[in-house]
Amino acid sequence: MSLFRYANSIYGGSDTLIGANYGLLPWFALAGVALAIAHAVFKAVTAADKPR
Amino acid sequence: MTSGSAPVERIQRHKSIDRAYHWLMAVSVLVLLLTAFLPILGIKFEWVGIHWVTGLVLTVIVLMHIIRATIWQNFWAMMIDSTDLKAPFGKPGKYSLAQKLYHLAISVLILAVIATGLLMWRKVDTPFWQRDPYWLSTENWGLVYAAHGLVAMALVTMIIIHVYFALRPDEWHLTRSMLRGWITRKEYQDHHDPRRWAAKD
16 A cells, blocks of 8 residues: 555656555554553553562 | 642743743644544545645744743753663653653654745735645655645644643653643652753742
8 A cells, every 4th residue: 555645647747746645644643552552551561470 | 839737849840931822733733644644534524725724823933942942041942962871760850761752753853844834825815815736846746745644644643742741650750740731749759850850949
């Protein structure tokens, strides 16, 4: 999946960059959720390893 | 001021002006993201006016924060220093290495989104001017729009991470300090190195 969106050039040349690909928005959100879950799991595991 | 019978000593962490800045920035960024992404997700409304006015508010408060941090606050408290690198998981001063890295990343993203947003403002009719879509070439507008969009999506990732840490029980004293301004002396002693952050009561 491309990072960018392109439009066909009206002059028949190469495609023109018009912006970011907003189809990636769920992936950016998922990256945040994944990092949060990874950190929570890491903290839970390291807390369980610590002597009480 | 008391918990049970013993008085709880409070140490100021954030002044009211800094808390106001934080929450005003949070509201501005949320409004900007909602007005940007809700129409893309299919919820259509007149978003352009709200978006550029809120963007202007964000620009002004960020400018004020930079001036305040440079002149009136300890600018270096937020900068990564050699002690952070030597002992990244040791007791920090006022801010930990992770907080400094987060602040650095969010600063770069916010400054980038403001810079590109100000350029895009030229394509919007405002009380100050009429839109001029030919102010930049098509290729350069494409770069500006792409940078603005990618940074905005990266901000979604950063905000999710920020909210996660704010809600963690072991970080709750920091969230409370951003709401009410203070941490307790015990929290100060448990989480901070007094040689690196000489907090005042």
